[in-house]
Amino acid sequence: MKLTFDSIIELAQRGKxxxxxxxxxxxxxxxxxxxxxxxxxxADAILVGNRVKIxxxxxxxxxxxxxxxxxxxxxxxxxxxxxxxxVHFGEADMYMKGLMETKAFLKTVLDKNVGLRTxxxxxxxxxxxxxxxxxxxxxxxxxxxxxxxxxEKRQIIDNCVGVAKxxxxxxxxxxxLSSIETVxxxxxxxxxxxxxxxxxxxxxxxxCIVDGPLSFDLATAPEAALHKNASGRKxxxxxxILIFPDIQAGNIxxxxxxHMVNHRSGCILTGTKAPTILTxxxxxxxxxxxxxxxxxxxxxxxxxxx
Amino acid sequence: MKLTFDSIIELAQRGKxxxxxxxxxxxxxxxxxxxxxxxxxxADAILVGNRVKIxxxxxxxxxxxxxxxxxxxxxxxxxxxxxxxxVHFGEADMYMKGLMETKAFLKTVLDKNVGLRTxxxxxxxxxxxxxxxxxxxxxxxxxxxxxxxxxEKRQIIDNCVGVAKxxxxxxxxxxxLSSIETVxxxxxxxxxxxxxxxxxxxxxxxxCIVDGPLSFDLATAPEAALHKNASGRKxxxxxxILIFPDIQAGNIxxxxxxHMVNHRSGCILTGTKAPTILTxxxxxxxxxxxxxxxxxxxxxxxxxxx
Numbered sequence: 001m002k003l004t005f006d007s008i009i010e011l012a013q014r015g016k017x018x019x020x021x022x023x024x025x026x027x028x029x030x031x032x033x034x035x036x037x038x039x040x041x042x043a044d045a046i047l048v049g050n051r052v053k054i055x056x057x058x059x060x061x062x063x064x065x066x067x068x069x070x071x072x073x074x075x076x077x078x079x080x081x082x083x084x085x086x087v088h089f090g091e092a093d094m095y096m097k098g099l100m101e102t103k104a105f106l107k108t109v110l111d112k113n114v115g116l117r118t119x120x121x122x123x124x125x126x127x128x129x130x131x132x133x134x135x136x137x138x139x140x141x142x143x144x145x146x147x148x149x150x151x152e153k154r155q156i157i158d159n160c161v162g163v164a165k166x167x168x169x170x171x172x173x174x175x176x177l178s179s180i181e182t183v184x185x186x187x188x189x190x191x192x193x194x195x196x197x198x199x200x201x202x203x204x205x206x207x208c209i210v211d212g213p214l215s216f217d218l219a220t221a222p223e224a225a226l227h228k229n230a231s232g233r234k235x236x237x238x239x240x241i242l243i244f245p246d247i248q249a250g251n252i253x254x255x256x257x258x259h260m261v262n263h264r265s266g267c268i269l270t271g272t273k274a275p276t277i278l279t280x281x282x283x284x285x286x287x288x289x290x291x292x293x294x295x296x297x298x299x300x301x302x303x304x305x306x
Numbered sequence: 307m308k309l310t311f312d313s314i315i316e317l318a319q320r321g322k323x324x325x326x327x328x329x330x331x332x333x334x335x336x337x338x339x340x341x342x343x344x345x346x347x348x349a350d351a352i353l354v355g356n357r358v359k360i361x362x363x364x365x366x367x368x369x370x371x372x373x374x375x376x377x378x379x380x381x382x383x384x385x386x387x388x389x390x391x392x393v394h395f396g397e398a399d400m401y402m403k404g405l406m407e408t409k410a411f412l413k414t415v416l417d418k419n420v421g422l423r424t425x426x427x428x429x430x431x432x433x434x435x436x437x438x439x440x441x442x443x444x445x446x447x448x449x450x451x452x453x454x455x456x457x458e459k460r461q462i463i464d465n466c467v468g469v470a471k472x473x474x475x476x477x478x479x480x481x482x483l484s485s486i487e488t489v490x491x492x493x494x495x496x497x498x499x500x501x502x503x504x505x506x507x508x509x510x511x512x513x514c515i516v517d518g519p520l521s522f523d524l525a526t527a528p529e530a531a532l533h534k535n536a537s538g539r540k541x542x543x544x545x546x547i548l549i550f551p552d553i554q555a556g557n558i559x560x561x562x563x564x565h566m567v568n569h570r571s572g573c574i575l576t577g578t579k580a581p582t583i584l585t586x587x588x589x590x591x592x593x594x595x596x597x598x599x600x601x602x603x604x605x606x607x608x609x610x611x612x
Contacts, residue, residue, distance in 0.1 A: 130566065146485075146493060179452075179557035187452060189554055216561035217588075224565065227588040248495055249555040251485035255522035256559050259530065260436065260567045282523075282533040 003136050005129040005264040005290050008167055012042035012296035016303065020045040020277075020292065021092035023080035023108065025070075026053035027099035028061045029281065033288035034096075035063045042293050046092055048083040049099075050074045076100050077108070085114035087274045093299040096277040096292070109269070109276055116273040121145075121155035125163050126254055126267040127294055133220065136167060138241045139257070142250035144269065150192045153243060154205055157196065159270045160241045161208045163294070166301040174200075175219035175239035176212025177249070181228070183213065189245035196243070197234075211235040212243070216253070266290030268298065275299055309442050311435040311570040311596050314473055318348035318602035322609065326351040326583075326598065327398035329386035329414065331376075332359035333405035334367045335587065339594035340402075341369045348599050352398055354389040355405070356380045382406050383414070391420035393580045399605040402583040402598070415575070415582055422578040427451075427461035431469050432560055432573040433600055439526065442473060444547045445563070448556035450575065456498045459549060460511055463502065465576045466547045467514045469600070472607040480506075481525035481545035482518025483555070487534070489519065495551035502549070503540075517541040518549070522559070572596030574604065581605055 012018075022034060025047035031054065037043040044067070047054055051072035058065050073079040080100060086092040095116060097105040109116050124144035128137045140160050141148060148156060157174055164172035176193035183190045193212030200210035211234040217224035222237030230236050244250030257263065265287055269276040275295035279288045318324075328340060331353035337360065343349040350373070353360055357378035364371050379385040386406060392398040401422060403411040415422050430450035434443045446466050447454060454462060463480055470478035482499035489496045499518030506516035517540040523530035528543030536542050550556030563569065571593055575582040581601035585594045 133566075143485075177554075177558055179449075179553045187554075216558045217565050221565045224588055244558070245554040247485045248483075248493075248551040249558050252483055252522045252550070252555050253559050253562050256562050257566065259523050259527045260439075260563065282530055 002134050003168055005266065005293070008266075008290070008297055009040070009042060009293045011168060012293045012300070013040065015297070015300040017041065018043055018093040018296045018299040018303070019091075020094045020096055020295070021083040021086045022047050022049070022096045022098050023083040023105060024076050024098035024100045025049035026057060028057045028063070029285065029288065030096070030098045031057055031063050032061060033285055033292060034068065035065070036285070036289050037292040038067060042296050043094070045069070046071060046083070046086060048073055048079045077104060080105060080108040081111065081114060084108045084111065084116065087116060088114045092274075093303065094275050094277065094292070094295040097279070102278055105278060109272060116276060118271065118273055120271040121152055121159065122269060122271040123156045123159045124267060125160055125270055126265060127163070127167070128257060129264040131262055135238070135240055136169070137220065137239070138164060139250065139254055140241070140243060141247060142244065142254035143247070143267075146247045148246070150195060153192060153196060154199060155271070157205055157208065157210065157241070157243060160243070162301070163268070163270055163298055164240055165207070166297045167294070169240055172208045172240035173235050173238055174208050174210045174241040174243060175214045175235050176210065176243045177216060177219060178213035178245060179215065181213060181215055181218055189213070208241075209234050214239075264290060266294040268295045270298065274302065308440050309474055311572065311599070314572075314596070314603055315346070315348060315599045317474060318599045318606070319346065321603070321606040323347065324349055324399040324602045324605040324609070325397075326400045326402055326601070327389040327392045328353050328355070328402045328404050329389040329411060330382050330404035330406045331355035332363060334363045334369070335591065335594065336402070336404045337363055337369050338367060339591055339598060340374065341371070342591070342595050343598040344373060348602050349400070351375070352377060352389070352392060354379055354385045383410060386411060386414040387417065387420060390414045390417065390422060393422060394420045398580075399609065400581050400583065400598070400601040403585070408584055411584060415578060422580055422582060424577065424579055426577040427458055427465065428575060428577040429462045429465045430573060431466055431576055432571060433469070433473070434563060435570040437568055441544070441546055442475070443526065443545070444470060445556065445560055446547070446549060447553060448550065448560035449553070449573075452553045454552070456501060459498060459502060460505060461577070463511055463514065463516065463547070463549060466549070468607070469574070469576055469604055470546055471513070472603045473600070475546050478514045478546035479541050479544055480514050480516045480547040480549060481520045481541050482516065482549045483522060483525060484519035484551060485521065487519060487521055487524055495519070514547075515540050520545075522548075570596060572600040574601045576604065580608065
């Protein structure tokens with residue numbers, strides 16, 4: 001059976017209810033998403049921010065705050081530090097950006113005393129549910145790491161595999177993308193792709209099947225894989241995870257998918273102590289709720305592994 | 307009125323009938339596309355190759371060769387050199403790959419004596435007609451130039467502008483893509499994008515409007531441009547041409563578009579003495595005919611400029 005975003009939401013609903021700490025929660029779109037997430041039973045929430053503004057926005061936009069905790073902290077940075085501290089000390093399980101600049105938000109994620117840094121690489125993952133594609137399709141890194149080194153790509157794969165497992169994919173197929181399907185010494189990303197596949201064969205990259213270099217069609221289109229006579233390959237149009245050469249290729253493809261392809265999606269920051277949500281204003285309500293659901297299943301997995 | 311691939315086909319039909327020289331024409335898919343192009347009045351053709359095989363394939367696949375010229379030359383390389391020579395000397399206006407490896411075909415394009423090289427950069431252009439996007443959308447370079455320098459990007463833009471004009475776009479908008487919309491000194495492609503925009507303002511890059519760096523959504527999605535408050539930009543979701551940082555970003559996005567987005571498309575090699583078609587086996591019949599139509603309008607323009 002195909003895993004979809006409904007499957008992720010169901011997983012989140014079935015597991016232990018996780019708690020979200022929101023930094024500078026006085027944002028109507030974020031409040032609406034948190035209300036929905038709470039209502040459908042995928043997350044509890046603590047709203048840290050300007051209580052008066054939060055309550056005013058709720059009234060103005062018909063948002064019910066029933067069952068949501070509010071902590072009043074009017075100053076932006078302090079509000080974020082308060083929220084992230086609760087996640088740091090395990091009083092909350094996920095961290096979410098409200099009305100503040102991404103840069104200021106990330107500063108709190110990286111805070112030495114109360115932040116969410118671990119010894120793992122922090123990376124971004126976007127998960128797509130595309131009608132016509134027979135599985136969830138994750139993409140990384142499309143937003144956070146500009147030009148990952150080979151070792152950073154290895155860690156990006158580790159992070160993605162963790163998320164895929166949390167979503168119910170037992171042995172995800174990881175396609176390391178490039179413009180071509182063979183190693184070309186003049187294209188460093190093809191050498192790295194082959195090296196990542198080798199590291200997987202030698203057991204250095206675990207719990208997944210890595211193949212590369214692969215073109216986008218060989219990775220995601222079974223009929224193209226047939227045409228190209230891809231026998232002997234481990235991935236023939238059935239990738240679960242796409243790893244990009246760099247943020248340029250990743251971000252442009254991600255935005256193409258987001259704007260040109262019918263889909264549902266969600267994304268989180270991973271490699272952190274707890275899954276972190278920094279959706280942008282241009283994301284619609286559904287995407288924000290999907291991102292909370294994605295964070296919730298990852299938080300549940302973290303919880304189970306403790 | 308929106309320009310579509312039907313507009314391109316109509317342009318080709320209205321103009322002077324151009325002649326296609328096909329190298330190693332004994333390929334049923336290529337023959338079928340050439341038959342259609344001839345039948346709908348967008349191109350005449352000279353089929354160079356193994357006459358017996360060509361005629362056998364025609365019978366087997368119900369393809370009519372009426373009105374198509376055949377030149378018998380059984381040996382592959384010789385056949386291609388004969389075909390490209392006819393284009394070189396103006397006996398034909400477009401050059402197309404039949405049953406042969408791309409590498410061997412390109413060797414004939416580059417042949418010093420009878421090839422199609424000019425003092426311009428050779429580059430690839432893919433033209434998409436996407437329902438929901440209000441204009442034709444061209445992408446370059448997604449297949450030919452691995453890591454274009456700034457000057458090569460300038461020439462890629464020139465080549466694309468020529469094709470856009472041939473398709474009826476008077477003043478094309480050229481978006482130089484990147485993951486972000488501002489110059490970041492750590493991302494060379496953003497610096498180059500800003501430089502290309504400056505070269506356009508100074509009149510070094512002519513007959514078009516260049517803006518960059520631009521993210522894919524700012525370039526192609528008007529509603530995203532609104533969200534991001536892109537006032538003051540020259541392109542707000544209305545790009546005609548997308549220029550990619552490198553072949554990795556270009557090819558992966560191109561394949562994503564080709565396989566995930568409902569579209570019609572065609573592509574040619576440009577910067578050559580005459581437009582050159584090297585569709586791949588996995589391209590469907592319609593894409594092959596579209597590519598011939600695209601080559602025909604470019605050839606007509608070349609003809610008018612003589």
